[in-house]
Amino acid sequence: MKFPGISFSLPDWLTDFLAKSEEIVFPSASQRMECVVGLASGNIEHGTGGPFGAGVFDKDGRLIAPGVNLVVSGNCSILHAEIVAIILTQQKLGRYDIGDGGKYRYELVTSTEPCAMCFGAIPWSGVSSVVCGARDEDARRIGFDEGPKPEDWAAALNVRGIQVTKDILRQQAVAVLESYSNMGGALYNSGPNDAIHS
Numbered sequence: 001m002k003f004p005g006i007s008f009s010l011p012d013w014l015t016d017f018l019a020k021s022e023e024i025v026f027p028s029a030s031q032r033m034e035c036v037v038g039l040a041s042g043n044i045e046h047g048t049g050g051p052f053g054a055g056v057f058d059k060d061g062r063l064i065a066p067g068v069n070l071v072v073s074g075n076c077s078i079l080h081a082e083i084v085a086i087i088l089t090q091q092k093l094g095r096y097d098i099g100d101g102g103k104y105r106y107e108l109v110t111s112t113e114p115c116a117m118c119f120g121a122i123p124w125s126g127v128s129s130v131v132c133g134a135r136d137e138d139a140r141r142i143g144f145d146e147g148p149k150p151e152d153w154a155a156a157l158n159v160r161g162i163q164v165t166k167d168i169l170r171q172q173a174v175a176v177l178e179s180y181s182n183m184g185g186a187l188y189n190s191g192p193n194d195a196i197h198s
């Protein structure tokens with residue numbers, strides 16, 4: 001029995017964005033957040049996925065790899081923006097541990113705070129910090145289910161040496177979620193869980 005190989009591609013509009021951004025440095029956390037909120041916004045404007053964007057940046061604020069939500073287009077429930085950015089960074093750097101055993105510091109910036117799955121993936125990715133825009137409750141308000149994660153998930157990452165910063169450009173990030181909701185965008189959650197996110 002033969003099974004398909006695994007591959008996914010960034011949307012064309014984002015590939016163009018990446019070509020321009022490779023030389024661009026985003027020195028401040030708010031500039032990096034503006035970048036990933038722009039990715040989230042682009043993803044819904046171009047109809048290529050959900051209202052979520054992310055990116056991994058090096059210590060100087062250089063974008064290593066972007067991510068957008070590709071769950072629907074990729075027929076893959078794990079292709080959240082954070083996971084896409086992490087995978088692309090690992091492939092680009094040629095190592096599964098982005099920080100290479102703590103030698104380098106990389107930051108994951110995400111337009112909405114990580115769901116249960118992405119929270120779980122972060123310690124294994126090798127990033128040393130996470131910066132979030134919209135909150136879990138903002139995503140849930142428009143119908144997305146963020147899944148079961150520890151109430152103080154940021155503290156759980158801190159224990160593992162991963163610093164978390166919340167609420168960077170939260171309003172702009174929430175505006176993208178609300179635009180998606182107003183457009184009637186598809187919700188894709190963990191099975192028949194209407195009771196959880198109603």
Ligand SMILES: [Zn+2]
Nearest residue numbers: 080114115118
């Ligand atoms: Zn996620």
